[in-house]
Amino acid sequence: MAGRLNAARLAPLVIWLGTCASAAHAQDVAPALVGRWDAVARSAGGIGQIIEFRADGSMTHWYAAMVEFTYVVQGPLLITSFTPATGGPVEQTTTEIRFEGNLLIQKSTGSGLETRMDRKRSGGPQDPPIVGVWSYPHDTGRTAFMLYTADGRLIFRLPIRADRGRWSVSGDQLTLGPMPATTRVTYRAEGDQLVLIDDQGKQVAYTRTELVEFQ
Numbered sequence: 001m002a003g004r005l006n007a008a009r010l011a012p013l014v015i016w017l018g019t020c021a022s023a024a025h026a027q028d029v030a031p032a033l034v035g036r037w038d039a040v041a042r043s044a045g046g047i048g049q050i051i052e053f054r055a056d057g058s059m060t061h062w063y064a065a066m067v068e069f070t071y072v073v074q075g076p077l078l079i080t081s082f083t084p085a086t087g088g089p090v091e092q093t094t095t096e097i098r099f100e101g102n103l104l105i106q107k108s109t110g111s112g113l114e115t116r117m118d119r120k121r122s123g124g125p126q127d128p129p130i131v132g133v134w135s136y137p138h139d140t141g142r143t144a145f146m147l148y149t150a151d152g153r154l155i156f157r158l159p160i161r162a163d164r165g166r167w168s169v170s171g172d173q174l175t176l177g178p179m180p181a182t183t184r185v186t187y188r189a190e191g192d193q194l195v196l197i198d199d200q201g202k203q204v205a206y207t208r209t210e211l212v213e214f215q
Contacts, residue, residue, distance in 0.1 A: 032189040033169070037206035042066060042085075047160070051206065059167045059176065062214070065158035071148065073097070073130060078106065080154060099129050120213065123150060133212055145212050159214045 039049040048066040053059050072079045076098065082091040096107040102119040115136055123131030130148045138144040138158055147155040165177045174187040174196065186197040192208040 033167075033174075033187075033194070036209050036211045037194050038066065038209045040205040040207060049204075049206075050157070050159075050209075052211070053167055057166050057168065059165055061163045061165075061176070062159050063161045065156070065160065067156040069154040069156065070152050071130075071154045072152065073128060077109075078130070097130070104130065104134050117146065120145070123148075143214075145214060147210060147212055149210075155210070155212075157212060157214070162214075 033053045034055045036050065036052045042048040046065050046067050047063060050062040050064055050066070051059065067082070070081045070083075076096050078095050078097045080093045080095070082093075084091070094109050096109060098105050098107075104117040104119065106115045106117070107113070117134035117136040119132060120135050121133040123129075127150050131150050132148060134146045134148070135143050136146075140158070142158060142160065144156065144158045147153075147157075149155070167177075168175050169187070172186050172188070174185050176183045176185075184199075188195045188197075194206040194208070196204045196206070
């Protein structure tokens with residue numbers, strides 16, 4: 001698991017976003033586009049894109065280290081599993097865990113090193129204490145976020161770069177900004193799937209995801 005998280009040391013990519021028309025059009029399609037979207041494709045090092053569209057016409061685009069795991073808690077042990085997209089063997093990590101107030105403390109069963117995580121969001125009243133959002137200082141110097149879901153998924157996000165701007169739509173055209181250049185793409189949104197198509201026909205697929213506040 002540690003090797004996957006350290007992929008965030010890769011240099012961040014650069015995105016150019018453009019100016020937008022007005023927030024009024026963005027509000028017209030709020031049910032279709034408003035929310036948080038994760039790019040399906042990732043780099044070999046686990047770097048991907050995240051876009052959040054808001055109903056007021058504002059938006060944020062992130063490059064982030066993005067890794068998905070599954071987990072099981074067995075008594076004081078947390079067993080985390082990663083399944084490579086290439087179909088290789090499952091990678092499994094076991095740590096000891098304990099809770100102290102709003103802290104989740106994970107202790108490596110090998111080295112004995114501890115990672116202390118701060119609770120950012122709790123789960124439901126019937127959920128185990130691990131469910132929710134936790135953050136901790138990553139060894140890259142940035143803040144990492146871990147979302148433990150009630151159905152056994154663990155979502156790791158390490159934001160690397162954030163570009164803030166605005167968005168608008170006209171028909172099937174989505175305009176993003178502001179930056180020195182304008183980005184205008186064709187979009188298709190169906191349920192929890194979003195596809196952006198540039199003027200060269202290149203497609204980038206996104207899936208709607210849980211909202212994790214990166215702060």
